[in-house]
Each structure stands twice: as structure tokens, then as C-alpha cells.
Amino acid sequence: MGRSPREEHGTRDPDGLIRRAGVRADPNSDQHFLIDDRVVDRIPEYAEEMDLTHVLEIGGGPGVLTDRLLATADRVTVVERDPKFADFLRREFAEDCRTGRLTVVEGDALSVDLPDFTACVANLPYGISSEITFRLLPLGKPTILMFQREFAERMAGESGTDDYGRLSVTAQHYADVEVVEVVPREAFSPAPEVSSAIVRTTPRDPDYEVDDEAFFLDFVKAVFTQRRKTIRNAIRNTAHISGLDDADAVVDALEEPEPDVLTDDILRKRAGNVTPAQFAAMAGVADEFGRGGG
Incomplete structure (x- = not known):
């Protein structure tokens, strides 16, 4: 055979x-x-x-x-x-x-x-x-x-x-x-x-939800371009990359985040210490408050 x-x-x-x-x-x-x-x-x-x-x-x-x-x-x-x-x-x-x-x-x-x-x-x-x-x-x-x-x-x-x-x-x-x-x-x-x-x-599906995947990925890209800065400054400095219209409004909304995966010190963290789920939650806030006038 x-x-x-x-x-x-x-x-x-x-x-x-x-x-x-x-x-x-x-x-x-x-x-x-x-x-x-x-x-x-x-x-x-x-x-x-x-x-x-x-x-x-x-x-x-x-x-x-x-x-x-x-x-x-x-x-x-x-x-x-x-x-x-x-x-x-x-x-x-x-x-x-x-x-x-x-x-x-x-x-x-x-x-x-x-x-x-x-x-x-x-x-x-x-x-x-x-x-x-x-x-x-x-x-x-x-x-x-x-x-x-x-x-x-x-x-x-x-x-x-x-x-x-x-x-x-x-x-x-x-x-x-x-x-x-x-x-x-x-x-x-x-x-x-x-x-x-x-x-x-x-x-596999991520263990978090993202409404706008393209914006989420752009937001992650933007924040990591200033990984040595705090999240507060990284968001403010990279609006031209992430596509935010009002970065200050996003920072203000994150000052007292809703009680989910985000913590009240999230703005003092740096990108390397933020989990994917936290990035997703921040992107959700950014999408709501920082795009198209909020």
C-alpha cells in the first residue's frame, strides 16, 4: 500500500x-x-x-x-x-x-x-x-x-x-x-x-466591553505615546492622536470615576500600570465626555 x-x-x-x-x-x-x-x-x-x-x-x-x-x-x-x-x-x-x-x-x-x-x-x-x-x-x-x-x-x-x-x-x-x-x-x-x-x-472575547473599537485602540495608542506621563497629562497632551475634542472634560469626568474597574487614583497612574479593562473603561468615559462636545 x-x-x-x-x-x-x-x-x-x-x-x-x-x-x-x-x-x-x-x-x-x-x-x-x-x-x-x-x-x-x-x-x-x-x-x-x-x-x-x-x-x-x-x-x-x-x-x-x-x-x-x-x-x-x-x-x-x-x-x-x-x-x-x-x-x-x-x-x-x-x-x-x-x-x-x-x-x-x-x-x-x-x-x-x-x-x-x-x-x-x-x-x-x-x-x-x-x-x-x-x-x-x-x-x-x-x-x-x-x-x-x-x-x-x-x-x-x-x-x-x-x-x-x-x-x-x-x-x-x-x-x-x-x-x-x-x-x-x-x-x-x-x-x-x-x-x-x-x-x-x-x-477570545475580552473581559470588558468596548462600544467603539477603533476609538478604544486609538485611545490606547495615544496614552502610550506618553507612557512616562501620568494618565491625566497623557490624555490632555494626546487629544490630536486619540481624536478627542475636549480632553479637559475627560479628565474632569475621571476625577471621580464611577465605582467600576476605575479607581480614584487612575489619573495619577502611568500607562504601564493600567490594565486593559481600565483602558476600556477610560475610553468609554472619553467617548462620552470628550468627543463631539460630550
Whole structure:
């Protein structure tokens, strides 16, 4: 008996794939190939609890991760910007393309139409990590994504820690965020200047309510631009970013907040010590009293 389509995958040698692709990685173009078999093999394991009916991969490159995903997923769609790599993937995995198990979309992941995927597993181009992440997270699908370590730790940062910031609040608005593995520089060729980390995001609704999501995210962005200032001064100084018409009215309303998640010292806090739920409550007050004349 022949082997199943999945059994044909999962063992391709990273160095062999890179040689067959015949394309040198260009670190100036944000290309660093993952060559450590042990790391590559573990990535799909972090997705075992996810629905792998249709997996999206961003930036397939020479197909190192693609091969592992085809061993575990029913279908894989790869979005690859480089025409040479897109062509190689179609040749290397020709049978999977023929049967529909693999679709290669040539184009920029920031602008192409994404398929109706069930999970995204990818070693992201670091230069577009933030933009790609915030295209994916609002879609409400689980992800396993590779980032620069600092970016990953800021995504997962908790209130009151050095890593906590706008990125933490925004990412955790959409999902639980967990750093599942730190990956050393040596796992890549050529080695990047910094270490990396694998992040798992699990979509869920936040434990607070937001009436205007766009305003909430703008408000968080604005306040964190002055994270060393008190909330009182940050709100007053960033009305041009948050879109407030009357920042003083917001501060006045927060002087004696309603008895919910906000405390009477909220205006003396700094952004790094304000929880996502408190940001949501403040944004609600700001929306009510500071926009359109209140």
C-alpha cells in the first residue's frame, strides 16, 4: 500500500530545500531561513489543539515549514511575495498543488485576499510583523507565529511589567497570547542579529466591553505615546492622536470615576500600570465626555 499524502511530508531536510530552491537568503530583505530541524518539527506541535483543516502560512520561502504543515494539515495556503520562491514551492510540492492540498498565492500578505483559513502558522518576515499580526488577529483565528523575541515578549506583556505597552493591550484585546519557545539566532541562516520566539494566540472575547473599537485602540495608542506621563497629562497632551475634542472634560469626568474597574487614583497612574479593562473603561468615559462636545 502507498503512503498517504500526509506521510509524504515532514522529513525534508531544510538545507536540502534551500539548495534546491537555488536562492540565497537576503538579510537586507528580511530573509532568514529556519534551518534547525528540531525547532521546525516543534512548530506544528504547538498547533495540535487547533483546527488544522485549512492552515495559512505567511512567507513560505524554500518550504521548510510548508513541508511540516503538509504532514499535519488537511490543506495549506502559502502566501509568498518572492516570485522565485513561489515558483519553487509549486515545483517542490507539485503533487500537493495538483490535488489541492497546497495553494501558493504569489503576492504581499498585507494586501492579497486571504483565504477562509482555520489557523495561521508562520515564520513571519520580521519587518512586517506588526502589520501582519494586526491583519490576522481581528479575524478571530488561532495562530502560531515566529517573531523577534522582544516583539513577542511585548505582545504577551502583563500590566506593571517592563514589557507591557500598547502592543500588549492591543494584541490581548483579541486573544490570549503566550510565548511558547525562545529560538536562538543560530537556528537561522543567515543568523539574525537577535533571538526569536514562537507565540501562540488563542482568540477570545475580552473581559470588558468596548462600544467603539477603533476609538478604544486609538485611545490606547495615544496614552502610550506618553507612557512616562501620568494618565491625566497623557490624555490632555494626546487629544490630536486619540481624536478627542475636549480632553479637559475627560479628565474632569475621571476625577471621580464611577465605582467600576476605575479607581480614584487612575489619573495619577502611568500607562504601564493600567490594565486593559481600565483602558476600556477610560475610553468609554472619553467617548462620552470628550468627543463631539460630550
